[in-house]
Amino acid sequence: VTAAVIGLGLIGGSIARDLAALGHRVLAxxxxxxxxxxxxxxxVVAAELSExxxxxxxxxxxxxxxxxxxxxxxxxxxxxxILAVPVDRAPSLLRQLGPELRAVPLVMDTGSTKAAALRxxxxxxxxxxxxxxxxxxxxxxxxxxxxxxxLFLRQRxxxxxxxxxxxxxxxxxxFWEMLGAQVEIMDAxxxxxxxxxxxxxxxxxxxxxxxxxxxxxxxxxxxxxxxxDMTRLAGSDADMWTAIALxxxxxxxxxxxxxxxxxxxxxxxxxxxxxxxxxxxxxAARRWHRDDGADPSS
Amino acid sequence: VTAAVIGLGLIGGSIARDLAALGHRVLAxxxxxxxxxxxxxxxVVAAELSExxxxxxxxxxxxxxxxxxxxxxxxxxxxxxILAVPVDRAPSLLRQLGPELRAVPLVMDTGSTKAAALRxxxxxxxxxxxxxxxxxxxxxxxxxxxxxxxLFLRQRxxxxxxxxxxxxxxxxxxFWEMLGAQVEIMDAxxxxxxxxxxxxxxxxxxxxxxxxxxxxxxxxxxxxxxxxDMTRLAGSDADMWTAIALxxxxxxxxxxxxxxxxxxxxxxxxxxxxxxxxxxxxxAARRWHRDDGADPSS
Numbered sequence: 001v002t003a004a005v006i007g008l009g010l011i012g013g014s015i016a017r018d019l020a021a022l023g024h025r026v027l028a029x030x031x032x033x034x035x036x037x038x039x040x041x042x043x044v045v046a047a048e049l050s051e052x053x054x055x056x057x058x059x060x061x062x063x064x065x066x067x068x069x070x071x072x073x074x075x076x077x078x079x080x081x082i083l084a085v086p087v088d089r090a091p092s093l094l095r096q097l098g099p100e101l102r103a104v105p106l107v108m109d110t111g112s113t114k115a116a117a118l119r120x121x122x123x124x125x126x127x128x129x130x131x132x133x134x135x136x137x138x139x140x141x142x143x144x145x146x147x148x149x150x151l152f153l154r155q156r157x158x159x160x161x162x163x164x165x166x167x168x169x170x171x172x173x174x175f176w177e178m179l180g181a182q183v184e185i186m187d188a189x190x191x192x193x194x195x196x197x198x199x200x201x202x203x204x205x206x207x208x209x210x211x212x213x214x215x216x217x218x219x220x221x222x223x224x225x226x227x228x229d230m231t232r233l234a235g236s237d238a239d240m241w242t243a244i245a246l247x248x249x250x251x252x253x254x255x256x257x258x259x260x261x262x263x264x265x266x267x268x269x270x271x272x273x274x275x276x277x278x279x280x281x282x283x284a285a286r287r288w289h290r291d292d293g294a295d296p297s298s
Numbered sequence: 299v300t301a302a303v304i305g306l307g308l309i310g311g312s313i314a315r316d317l318a319a320l321g322h323r324v325l326a327x328x329x330x331x332x333x334x335x336x337x338x339x340x341x342v343v344a345a346e347l348s349e350x351x352x353x354x355x356x357x358x359x360x361x362x363x364x365x366x367x368x369x370x371x372x373x374x375x376x377x378x379x380i381l382a383v384p385v386d387r388a389p390s391l392l393r394q395l396g397p398e399l400r401a402v403p404l405v406m407d408t409g410s411t412k413a414a415a416l417r418x419x420x421x422x423x424x425x426x427x428x429x430x431x432x433x434x435x436x437x438x439x440x441x442x443x444x445x446x447x448x449l450f451l452r453q454r455x456x457x458x459x460x461x462x463x464x465x466x467x468x469x470x471x472x473f474w475e476m477l478g479a480q481v482e483i484m485d486a487x488x489x490x491x492x493x494x495x496x497x498x499x500x501x502x503x504x505x506x507x508x509x510x511x512x513x514x515x516x517x518x519x520x521x522x523x524x525x526x527d528m529t530r531l532a533g534s535d536a537d538m539w540t541a542i543a544l545x546x547x548x549x550x551x552x553x554x555x556x557x558x559x560x561x562x563x564x565x566x567x568x569x570x571x572x573x574x575x576x577x578x579x580x581x582a583a584r585r586w587h588r589d590d591g592a593d594p595s596s
Contacts (some may be wrong), residue, residue: 234588238580282536289533
């Protein structure tokens with residue numbers, strides 16, 4: 001199998017490592033030339049997609065970038081193409097590369113929002129072979145240096161196939177199971193609504209908590225284990241999360257407003273010295289936390 | 299050395315385990331008879347403080363409890379007495395046991411708030427030998443089953459001596475350094491203000507986030523690693539945190555209101571689709587997170 005991986009960050013780099021270890025041929029490109037050079041030196045990437053710098057999105061971050069697109073001949077000959085790029089970049093790549101990607105058996109992105117990628121794939125004529133994929137393995141660390149073997153082992157991967165009955169949908173399941181992941185098929189809109197609560201809200205909460213502590217003059221190093229865990233995600237990549245937040249902003253704003261309601265209630269209980277209300281809240285949260293055995297630290 | 303440990307939970311149990319392993323004689327009591335029995339069977343506790351069930355605080359949780367006080371003769375003969383009990387229980391124990399504790403070289407509590415314990419110690423005539431201690435090793439798990447060896451190794455312990463120049467203050471430093479902890483001396487009021495931000499606010503944030511997800515119908519098991527970390531503290535003991543929240547409610551309420559301000563700003567940016575504002579927030583949080591090398595997961 002020949003895989004073309006566009007973007008050698010935490011997700012793309014880890015996919016490339018696993019595929020290479022399984023004996024597959026990995027072609028890759030990244031906006032960061034060092035990532036590609038390191039991946040080749042480590043024997044993970046067999047060849048760089050020629051003229052391979054991926055173009056960045058418009059805007060200040062990509063202003064110095066030539067905007068070249070990975071050369072398409074190698075893409076068309078690949079068995080699987082993986083767009084492991086920020087969620088604001090995947091739709092434009094799909095539109096640009098659409099014609100060359102049509103012959104590829106399986107095309108996937110890996111971002112934390114799925115509706116925009118699915119729309120772009122449909123517009124690019126990739127309904128038969130596109131599967132939106134979202135491995136639930138995000139981390140505050142990013143880049144090739146953060147990637148590693150077995151990142152997906154026993155981890156959940158949401159799959160949103162453009163056509164659930166396509167051969168590509170079946171291939172995508174096989175692909176992720178090969179990497180040890182647990183696959184869950186989901187509609188893209190439902191995925192984005194779900195993740196607004198289970199992933200994007202926790203990220204924004206960590207960001208807000210970090211900013212609150214920063215403003216009050218408390219360094220990250222002054223925290224204990226609990227506080228450190230609660231602000232780990234504050235270290236996440238700003239551009240990546242800006243793009244996710246914008247694509248899913250309605251549902252995330254709703255989730256944030258619900259969190260604010262709960263904080264209002266807790267603050268009112270504090271100000272009133274209402275021990276029963278405080279206990280009721282702590283207790284309900286504890287019961288929710290305990291109601292499944294999924295916490296590996298328990 | 300003979301140590302009397304009142305409360306064999308996460309903190310008291312771990313102290314008892316370390317002391318026993320270092321060859322010291324540990325007397326102990328707990329409201330949970332099973333904890334004492336297990337600690338004796340495991341060879342950690344040499345003897346139970348006789349008539350030893352510790353009385354619970356007033357209120358529904360302790361209603362079925364006889365309210366007996368640990369017998370005082372053994373306390374008076376101990377080299378160190380450790381009150382590893384909820385923060386609403388330590389002040390009343392100090393007042394009850396004051397006369398017997400006066401002859402003990404070192405008396406400490408271990409709770410997450412310090413001003414109330416220091417006040418009670420002063421009222422009980424224990425200024426010469428009382429040191430408020432707060433090992434920053436809280437966890438969402440509690441009880442004897444959660445305790446273990448080396449919990450304090452390389453962990454921070456805040457010490458608030460009633461008299462910084464007392465022999466007890468020096469003994470307390472030696473005590474915690476013997477357990478491998480890193481000691482930091484601090485005024486009790488300053489401690490409580492600091493912890494409102496670095497510990498109590500993260501706890502209430504986790505509680506509020508857990509309640510938000512519960513209300514929206516999302517199980518804890520549906521979270522990825524990030525979301526799971528952000529809600530781990532939601533599993534913390536409700537009675538323990540109700541007591542902490544009440545004792546430190548003014549400063550915690552202030553901290554919560556500041557968090558709400560940051561969430562307001564993030565939600566406004568989401569609703570306006572303001573990518574620059576979002577990026578500025580994510581970026582500032584990331585710089586704060588990165589500004590020290592204390593994150594062991596980086």
